[in-house]
Amino acid sequence: MKLYRSFEPGQPIIWEGDRMDFVGSVVTGVATLTQTLEDGRTQMVGLLLPSDFLGRPSRDLAPYNAVAATRVVLCCFRRKPFEQMMRSTPHLAHRLLEMTLDELDAAREWMLLLGRKTARERIASFLTLLARREAALHKRQPGGRMQIDLALTREAMADYLGLTLETVSRQISTLKREGVIELVGKRAIILTDFERLAEESGDDADGGYPD
Amino acid sequence: MKLYRSFEPGQPIIWEGDRMDFVGSVVTGVATLTQTLEDGRTQMVGLLLPSDFLGRPSRDLAPYNAVAATRVVLCCFRRKPFEQMMRSTPHLAHRLLEMTLDELDAAREWMLLLGRKTARERIASFLTLLARREAALHKRQPGGRMQIDLALTREAMADYLGLTLETVSRQISTLKREGVIELVGKRAIILTDFERLAEESGDDADGGYPD
């Protein structure tokens, strides 16, 4: 009934317009959802971390490209039986509605970032978002000094943030120079002071989102 | 059980953080959903046209500001009975999931616009969006010469498109000078050639989204 599928970094999981015959959730790794214009400009519209859901019941065709950013393990269900289950257990349908509403909120928060924030604010928002998710995984509050793995290339970050990879690199360098962050190798970052960075994100001071 | 409420242009319908004790759908008029940063920068995250749904079951607090752009009539249900109804009629829950998925797709399409499109492409995308919705209301295909009412100030358009009102005005003037559009008074526009404008939007040539 359920089965595990794994993908290598860079490998497509599903392509826009493809028939989707499964739904699933991320067990380990990071996957990205992207849209592109005909001339190649691309925008990431979702970042799938462990526990995130991929796919949509009652939708035949994939609306975006999903690509593995790291090695990814998915826990998959075939779509038909899943939809069957949804009809028989209303609790599942409600849960799915909840999750979709959360995704909608996240997408709209990102609209604010893409439409109105400066490059610096975008980087700060992104890093604090990762820090919050990291903390949430361990049932902790984010704060103080934190290390986060970002598992994305500069280019992928740029696609998420609506910037170029050069601008991402420059902003990260600036934050490093100012001592707000430290680099650990290429793919990990230490936030020396979570609150300081959160203030740079442009959002309301508290920045907290209630459950 | 259900009742109609109306709002004057500029009047807030609900404010971020407010307790939401109703859900409803737009009968006539146009309402906007917006988010703001502390320093006042504003981004519209949703445009509610007739038949659109406002509010979210199982969410106590409003996540955004909703404001009437024109005179708006809402058909409202009290939230508690509505949630009751949702539990008892699974069909309703499914319908709501459908609608939420549609909103999510729309939000993500807008992320692509906000992150990657030029000012000109944003205007073209916006006008063709309105034209499509207008056509859909009358169960027609968009195409050829079409008149659309935009019911929004330049500033509201700017907030939707992630631009300034001056840039919106300039791009509209340019399109007019090129004969792609004509102005009818201040709040209506004639697209002299829908297809021509659709090509300017930067999306795939066909631009069609399947049901």
Added chain:
DNA sequence: CGCACTTTTGATGACCATCAATGGGAGTGG
């Protein structure tokens, strides 16, 4: 008619994209 509001148009400059070159790890093979 006069006032408030919206829109248009102009002048200037900032921020970020673009183009280009350099730097640095990780992996491979001589």
Added chain:
DNA sequence: CCACTCCCATTGATGGTCATCAAAAGTGCG
């Protein structure tokens, strides 16, 4: 072990697009 390569990241130089500041023109209404 050390070239050598590939990929990714950094840094620099320059320019374009759009934001900002400012003023004028158009529209609607009491």
